[in-house]
Amino acid sequence: MSGSKQMVDGPVLATEELRLDVGAGETAVRILDGVGLSCAAGEIVGLVGESGSGKSMTLRTAVGLAPKGARLTGSVRVAGRELVGAGRREVLRVRREIAAMIFQDPRAHVNPYQRIGAFVADGLRRTRGWSRARAAQQVVSLLDEVGLPDPETLADRYPHELSGGMLQRVMIASALSTEPRLLLADEATTALDVTTQAEIMGLLRRLREERGLAIVFVTHDLDLAAASCDRIHVMQSGVVVEEGPALEVFERPEHPYTRKLLDAMPSRLDAEAPMPIGGAA
Numbered sequence: 001m002s003g004s005k006q007m008v009d010g011p012v013l014a015t016e017e018l019r020l021d022v023g024a025g026e027t028a029v030r031i032l033d034g035v036g037l038s039c040a041a042g043e044i045v046g047l048v049g050e051s052g053s054g055k056s057m058t059l060r061t062a063v064g065l066a067p068k069g070a071r072l073t074g075s076v077r078v079a080g081r082e083l084v085g086a087g088r089r090e091v092l093r094v095r096r097e098i099a100a101m102i103f104q105d106p107r108a109h110v111n112p113y114q115r116i117g118a119f120v121a122d123g124l125r126r127t128r129g130w131s132r133a134r135a136a137q138q139v140v141s142l143l144d145e146v147g148l149p150d151p152e153t154l155a156d157r158y159p160h161e162l163s164g165g166m167l168q169r170v171m172i173a174s175a176l177s178t179e180p181r182l183l184l185a186d187e188a189t190t191a192l193d194v195t196t197q198a199e200i201m202g203l204l205r206r207l208r209e210e211r212g213l214a215i216v217f218v219t220h221d222l223d224l225a226a227a228s229c230d231r232i233h234v235m236q237s238g239v240v241v242e243e244g245p246a247l248e249v250f251e252r253p254e255h256p257y258t259r260k261l262l263d264a265m266p267s268r269l270d271a272e273a274p275m276p277i278g279g280a281a
């Protein structure tokens with residue numbers, strides 16, 4: 001990790017009383033209604049809640065990607081820098097130096113005609129002004145770091161030649177190219193099969209360990225969040241209604257909404273189903 005970045009005490013991401021409104025007059029809608037969330041270096045924080053509860057919008061707001069014309073109040077601090085009310089230059093600096101984001105569908109974020117190596121090199125060339133040759137070397141090291149086999153050959157391939165899991169690793173390599181301290185993962189494993197999902201989670205856990213990354217992980221999958229996250233924030237209608245260590249929240253949920261979400265988990269429903277005759281002991 002680069003030693004040149006100013007380290008700050010406290011969480012890498014902290015939002016307080018974050019409110020976000022879109023539209024005007026009678027069509028005005030409050031999307032975030034006082035979100036309080038934090039994520040420290042070396043921590044994986046899960047953000048769970050039903051569809052439309054504001055999980056993605058919270059992440060997007062943390063990198064200055066709120067919808068155009070949206071009104072934002074409260075506080076979003078990334079590595080100590082306040083983004084609410086910040087100018088474009090400050091927001092771009094945060095995106096270039098501190099925070100990176102990965103998404104559910106990597107194919108929607110690559111150029112199908114650009115080789116993998118050139119795609120990952122883009123960040124390095126743009127943010128550091130590195131030469132093509134120097135960036136290419138670093139790309140191989142990044143592809144290797146995210147567990148892709150034969151990175152030199154892989155750098156010459158096109159996106160359609162890679163599986164979804166491999167492409168998500170490429171996206172992570174690209175996100176790491178600017179040496180971020182905060183990684184925002186929006187449903188980054190949702191489109192993958194269970195085995196690949198577990199492998200990507202294993203990679204994220206290793207990266208938070210080795211790089212001290214702060215990771216906020218948005219997911220619908222409560223089992224995955226319980227197994228992989230240190231802390232959980234539960235969102236409902238633009239508000240974080242419950243927050244705590246993952247196992248505690250899952251074993252002793254306090255908020256009725258969390259209990260409702262947990263009761264609807266397929267794994268819990270299965271647990272209550274009668275055991276078939278001759279089933280596992």
Ligand SMILES: Nc1ncnc2c1ncn2[C@@H]1O[C@H](COP(=O)(O)OP(=O)(O)OP(=O)(O)O)[C@@H](O)[C@H]1O
Binds near residue numbers: 053
């Ligand atoms: N660009 C936008 N302009 C206006 N409203 C938006 C915009 N994007 C999202 N919304 C609304 O904001 C609310 C929160 O959306 P958000 O995508 O953050 O939810 P989510 O919890 O991530 O849901 P999902 O799990 O389905 O992605 C939703 O009601 C959505 O319709």
